[in-house]
Amino acid sequence: MKVAQGCVAVAALMLFAGASGAQELLTNGGLDSPGAGLVIDDWTIDYFKTFTGPSTDGVTLEPWADRLGDAGEFGAFFKAFQGNNTTGDLANVSITQDVAATAGVAYTLSGWARGEDNYSGLIPSTATETLLAIDFDDDGDATNGVLSTVVTDLVAAGLNNDWLQYDVSGVAPAGTTVARARVSMLNAYNNPDGGGQAFIVDDLSLTGVPEPAALGLLALGIVAGLSGRRRAA
Template identity: 30%
Template sequence: MNKTQSFATFLIVLGLIASGPASANFLNNPGFEAGAGADADDWGEIVGGPSGTVERSSAMPDTGSFSAYLTVDHVNNPPAGGAYFIEQNQGANTIPDNTVDYDLSFRAKVDSSNFEGIDMFAQIQWLDQDGSDGGGFKGETLTSLIGLGISTSYQQFNLNDLDVSDGADSFLVRFQLSAGAVDNIQNGLYIDNVSLTPVPEPASMALVGLGCLAVVARRRR
């Protein structure tokens, strides 16, 4: 192997070590493509007020043909407070390892950058659904999307290194649009390409590196 080939191989190895092994997405139907009409498979649409909607929508997906779309409209409806959710809960024992951290990522945008009377959240709850640790809610991460700088163009949002609460065996991922009882406010929240993945352990990264170095050694022979 000449020096140019060796350097090229070295760069490939560095790239593999940096990227690490691909982690599986724990969420079903992450792009909301599967479903019937406004109902997305594997996601619950919860309308907690008289002046908003939650649906699977083809209006403005980031990729593919559909996204989730949550709206509040106090222009054409009563100005009543409400909370509107789309969420996924797969039941007990859906976290195979609660000793590792998890990353939650998604693409999102809004109809308007006027956030008067409105807030928007990404939320993950850690649950004990098999009852082995007393059952119920064990902890959560709740993040304001307005605080993260959501805008009228799709952006990537990453909530990294989320620590699973002690005693949890499962999760609930939720996106929420909330509105106060404020006149003449109107907005919509789009969510697409949601991913919940385990963070690779340092030991796993080291094994990837050793494997790549072994490839280099074989090529030198």
């Protein structure tokens, strides 16, 4: 059994080494393509208002929204001011990207964000929610519910007028085939005080690492397989 245990040790080390070098799963996570405008390549934009329904221009790519101010690069400009708190016609905007996912893998979504001083999400007792989330799903349809969601409330996590990096992590439950990276601005509205009212996001990243428990089960499977071969021999 010593040979089998040695093989398992090597296999486990290889698995953990692979996990530590987790690959980027998002395409256009930097939000730089195709450039200024209504479209964000490889991302789905979902924008609607409480009363008036589906709309456009809730979020755009803008050069001034790039976190580092690099020439030719962009960030996402969420337009809270298009909602109206007086009438209750609030703005709801999400950008999402689906990637293939596996149950038992721990996924982490990170990104940089800031809210301008008069962003409705920063008003005390506001209805506005500002979220970084991963939705785990068993299909690619975001309209029929999800298996589970992990979420970080960015305001509770310290959102302010400075660029800060935030993250959210969760393990994909049984049945998961899709991990949906999501940034949401919900129930947003114009601030009567005027001034800068935007919510801004840039440089998103999604990675997945097998949970230690899953790696352990795989190692046990290797043990069982090698042990069986030895007995057969």
